[in-house]
Amino acid sequence: MGEKLICQMPSRNTLGKITDPCIQFLGIQWTDVQVYWNAPTEICSKMNINLSVEEYGIEANPKYTFYGVNIVIFYQFEFGFYPYFKDYNKSSPVNGGLPQDCSLAAHLQKVRKDITNIIPEENFTNHAIIDFEHWRPLFEELYDKKKTYHFSSTKRFLLTLQVYQEASIERVKRIHPSLSDAEARQLAVIQFDNAAKFYFHTFLLRTFLVETIKTARQMRPKALWSFYGFPYCNYNAGRKGSDYNCSRKFESYNDK
Incomplete structure (x- = not known):
């Protein structure tokens, strides 16, 4: 070790x-390192509990508000119309379930509204993070299991990201029943990775993630926009002595 x-x-x-x-x-x-505090600890200030994270050089919003002038995080289920399967269950799609099946126009319209409400200052210059975690933007990355907790109990579940692979392949088979399993999988990879939709026979290759952050940057061009967790790295960093580099495999994912 x-x-x-x-x-x-x-x-x-x-x-x-x-x-x-x-x-x-x-x-x-x-x-060289600036640490930001954005835990939901506003209640501490209201109860006269002084966290004083500033004593450690940590930046926080005034009164530790969750949305503030220093940092804002937009979570997936409250920002736009993010498509996902509730509890990773294919029978419980939300906003289409797959990025291929969501209404991109409706999503971006909601994104604009959410940004206007949460960041009313048009000249906002600090950090704005988009936190999309329910699926990864490459089909080949949807192989892992995620640890989660059921809110009604303390039992932990391992939920698999493969539901998005399976649902994408099934979608292709419904639309193109004559395709073989291999052909259906190949087309599912292309459609998921590009979040492609057919509009009047025009094949649009604008991805869900790219259009989301492009819209955000147009709305608040001075903000420091980013996605939580990207560039994505493997969790093995540091397990091989002093090697803290991402694996070549994950570097290739990020390049894509």
Whole structure:
């Protein structure tokens, strides 16, 4: 096993003077790293509980509001009309279930409305993160299992992302019943990866994710827009001694 690193956040008066072992392998000083706090802790301020994360050089919204002037996170189920299968169940599609079956126009219209409501300041210049996690944007990445908790109990479930592969292939077979299984899978890969739709025989290759962030940048062009979790990396980083690089496999996914 690789050497375990115990991380401690330095106090304000030592910021910039030390290098934490957890980021030492990157050659980064604490002055190069800005940490943001965006946990739902507004209730603490209302109850006169002072978290004082600023003492550790951490940026937070005033009064620890979830949406604020320093950072905003748009979660998948509350931003636009994000397509997904509830509880990873093919019989419970929401907003079409698959990106191929969602209404992109309706989604982008809702995105504009949500941004206007949550970031009313047109000259907002700080971080705005889009958090889409229910599926990954490449068909070949939909092989993994995700850990989740059922809210009505403490039981943990392993839910598989493969539901999006299966549903995509079944969709192709419904539309093109004469295709073989191999042909249906090949077409499903193309359609999922491109989130393609036929409109008046025009094959649009604008992806759901690209159009979402393009619209966001048009709405608030000075904001620092990003997607949570991307570029995507494997979870094996650091398990091989001091090797914290993404695997070649995941680098190729990110290149696509």
